[in-house]
Amino acid sequence: MGAYVSPVREPLIIGNKTYHQITEDICSPTEKTPTKQFVIGFILAATFLALYVFSVTWTVWVGIGSWNLNRTIGWGWDITNFVWWVGIGHAGTLISAILLLFRQKWRTGVNRAAEAMTIFAVICAGQFPIIHMGRVWMAIFIFPYPNTRGPLWTNFNSPLFWDVFAISTYFTVSLLFWYTGLVPDFATVRDRASGWRRKLYSNLAFGWTGSAKHWQRWESLSLVLAGLSTPLVLSVHTIVSFDFATSVIPGWHTTIFPPYFVAGAIFSGFAMVQTLMLVCRKTMKLEDYITLEHIESMNKVILLTGTIVGVAYLTELFIAWYSGYLYEQFAFYNRVFGPYWWSYFGMMGCNVISPQIFWVKKFRRSIFITFFMSIFINIGMWFERFVIIATTLARDYLPSSWSYYSPTWVEICLFLGSLGLFFTCFLIFARFAPVVAIAEIKSILKTAGDNYIGPNAVHAPHHDTHSVEEDNHSHH
Amino acid sequence: MRSLNKNILFGLYNDETELLGAISKAKKAHLDIFDVYTPFPVHGLDPLLGLEESRLHQAGFVFGLTGTLTAFGFMSWAFVKDWPIIFGGKPHWPAPSFIPVTFELTVLFAAIGMVVSFYTVCGMGPGIKNPTLDDRITDDKFCIAFDTSGLNSNELDEINSFLANTGASEIHTKYI
Numbered sequence: 139m140g141a142y143v144s145p146v147r148e149p150l151i152i153g154n155k156t157y158h159q160i161t162e163d164i165c166s167p168t169e170k171t172p173t174k175q176f177v178i179g180f181i182l183a184a185t186f187l188a189l190y191v192f193s194v195t196w197t198v199w200v201g202i203g204s205w206n207l208n209r210t211i212g213w214g215w216d217i218t219n220f221v222w223w224v225g226i227g228h229a230g231t232l233i234s235a236i237l238l239l240f241r242q243k244w245r246t247g248v249n250r251a252a253e254a255m256t257i258f259a260v261i262c263a264g265q266f267p268i269i270h271m272g273r274v275w276m277a278i279f280i281f282p283y284p285n286t287r288g289p290l291w292t293n294f295n296s297p298l299f300w301d302v303f304a305i306s307t308y309f310t311v312s313l314l315f316w317y318t319g320l321v322p323d324f325a326t327v328r329d330r331a332s333g334w335r336r337k338l339y340s341n342l343a344f345g346w347t348g349s350a351k352h353w354q355r356w357e358s359l360s361l362v363l364a365g366l367s368t369p370l371v372l373s374v375h376t377i378v379s380f381d382f383a384t385s386v387i388p389g390w391h392t393t394i395f396p397p398y399f400v401a402g403a404i405f406s407g408f409a410m411v412q413t414l415m416l417v418c419r420k421t422m423k424l425e426d427y428i429t430l431e432h433i434e435s436m437n438k439v440i441l442l443t444g445t446i447v448g449v450a451y452l453t454e455l456f457i458a459w460y461s462g463y464l465y466e467q468f469a470f471y472n473r474v475f476g477p478y479w480w481s482y483f484g485m486m487g488c489n490v491i492s493p494q495i496f497w498v499k500k501f502r503r504s505i506f507i508t509f510f511m512s513i514f515i516n517i518g519m520w521f522e523r524f525v526i527i528a529t530t531l532a533r534d535y536l537p538s539s540w541s542y543y544s545p546t547w548v549e550i551c552l553f554l555g556s557l558g559l560f561f562t563c564f565l566i567f568a569r570f571a572p573v574v575a576i577a578e579i580k581s582i583l584k585t586a587g588d589n590y591i592g593p594n595a596v597h598a599p600h601h602d603t604h605s606v607e608e609d610n611h612s613h614h
Numbered sequence: 615m616r617s618l619n620k621n622i623l624f625g626l627y628n629d630e631t632e633l634l635g636a637i638s639k640a641k642k643a644h645l646d647i648f649d650v651y652t653p654f655p656v657h658g659l660d661p662l663l664g665l666e667e668s669r670l671h672q673a674g675f676v677f678g679l680t681g682t683l684t685a686f687g688f689m690s691w692a693f694v695k696d697w698p699i700i701f702g703g704k705p706h707w708p709a710p711s712f713i714p715v716t717f718e719l720t721v722l723f724a725a726i727g728m729v730v731s732f733y734t735v736c737g738m739g740p741g742i743k744n745p746t747l748d749d750r751i752t753d754d755k756f757c758i759a760f761d762t763s764g765l766n767s768n769e770l771d772e773i774n775s776f777l778a779n780t781g782a783s784e785i786h787t788k789y790i
Contacts, residue, residue: 157653157754282692291692295701300714307718311725318729321738322752326653329749344733345616345742348751350663352736353655358668359732366674366721377714577654 186558223263229407230256488518625782681723
């Protein structure tokens with residue numbers, strides 16, 4: 139039977155929509171000439187992408203010597219960027235998979251764009267460990283392939299090796315999940331199009347017809363992929379945290395890392411979803427599908443995960459003191475009051491203190507504050523990774539090898555350029571694909587549309603014994 | 615474009631409630647429905663049409679198990695038999711170390727296997743174009759289709775009047 143609809147739930151689709159209106163609203167941005175805003179945004183993103191290509195080329199040509207890494211600090215902005223980008227990816231999978239299993243209907247408004255964000259963020263993330271190798275053409279060595287040196291296999295005990303499999307599996311599964319969801323919507327765009335666009339979308343739609351059996355299989359597939367993606371997304375950042383946690387570096391080898399990293403990943407990912415969706419809903423006129431209710435729900439997740447991250451920071455400090463272990467205590471004293479104290483307070487301020495304003499409903503529903511906060515959190519989460527990586531390495535066991543690190547222009551350009559890569563991909567997606575899942579929105583219209591539920595409902599519920607969906611409205 | 619070589623008589627409905635009502639009436643009248651096409655997954659449709667539950671998830675289990683065995687088996691073979699290496703005096707068969715990659719390959723095999731199976735059994739894939747009855751079926755129309763090949767005029771009339779009486783807003787025929 140259909141899900142029970144709580145009378146306190148606010149509508150998730152507003153504007154008295156019909157099925158056809160939903161198709162019109164969501165397909166039209168892909169059909170119209172690009173707006174001036176889009177063109178300006180695209181040129182800006184592509185410029186940063188060019189900067190990325192240039193700085194990657196520079197790094198490969200000149201070598202890692204063009205960065206400021208040294209004997210003591212071997213991981214700097216590169217690995218910080220890697221962990222930051224992977225983390226951002228996590229919100230997409232959380233929205234599309236975990237919220238699907240929990241039957242959260244508000245996911246339908248944002249899941250498509252969030253999954254796209256995941257894929258592009260993982261693309262950005264995956265570049266950094268490879269660039270960091272310096273001799274990028276040796277990247278093939280990270281895979282266990284038959285070779286003429288024995289064959290000599292990779293070290294299956296190494297978390298860096300686990301990471302290769304975690305990130306590549308995550309990327310592949312996310313891509314498959316996202317594309318399978320897109321196929322019926324590409325068919326919708328195909329059936330409205332003519333000329334070359336019809337040809338393009340015919341190819342993208344893989345021959346979708348909308349047959350009942352196909353929908354049944356499609357739902358079965360989506361559910362299992364969601365079930366697989368849920369432990370997968372938890373495993374990915376767990377394994378990323380193993381890169382640090384399995385080492386013997388005080389400040390890194392803590393058992394709290396896996397849950398702490400996963401919470402942080404979801405936290406930063408939701409912040410990026412907010413950044414993107416607030417711009418999308420405004421420029422693509424999707425306010426009826428990505429409502430204040432959606433924004434508020436995501437702000438609640440941000441508040442929760444931000445607070446979990448805060449508890450993790452404090453737990454680390456407490457355990458360092460409680461351990462009675464001098465090196466651990468020093469690592470954390472150094473983290474707060476050492477040469478990088480500013481990044482620690484930047485992290486605390488952005489990630490732990492500032493999200494607390496979301497306890498107030500008015501702020502959760504304010505677009506201006508949400509946008510501001512989302513940027514803030516993204517900066518804060520970047521600082522978190524920098525704090526963990528650079529401050530820990532800067533003060534190692536031997537005071538004679540203590541060091542300080544600040545990036546060169548190449549490292550800064552690599553980071554800014556990766557933002558260009560991300561936004562270029564996202565803008566291409568927003569131009570060619572429906573950014574809101576059309577079929578999924580239609581399937582919740584009668585349980586979450588403002589013309590069916592809530593005080594403004596205009597359609598009296600039908601009492602038709604054949605419909606299970608209609609049972610939900612019997613309380614009106 | 616693939617062809618099914620069938621003459622299809624179909625009715626378009628404006629709402630899934632009407633569609634579900636019409637299907638249960640068709641069932642009572644013992645009409646043989648060829649297929650039903652909808653713009654989104656309509657709940658309650660599968661039991662009405664008598665569709666059996668999809669076995670994709672069972673296939674997924676088998677694919678996943680293949681991944682588990684491949685990963686764990688390969689790493690064990692490489693480290694124990696093919697080239698045993700001592701890492702810090704640890705045992706040659708460090709099973710806990712194999713868990714992350716084994717898990718990832720389980721998920722990877724299950725996902726790829728299921729997605730490939732899905733497109734194969736649905737007759738879909740890159741470059742494949744299946745015939746469609748009406749462009750609005752992916753927008754806001756709900757379609758019940760009957761295969762009229764080999765039906766006599768009485769049976770055709772029966773289907774036509776069924777579609778008209780159950781609230782189909784449009785009735786068409788198409789060779790696909």
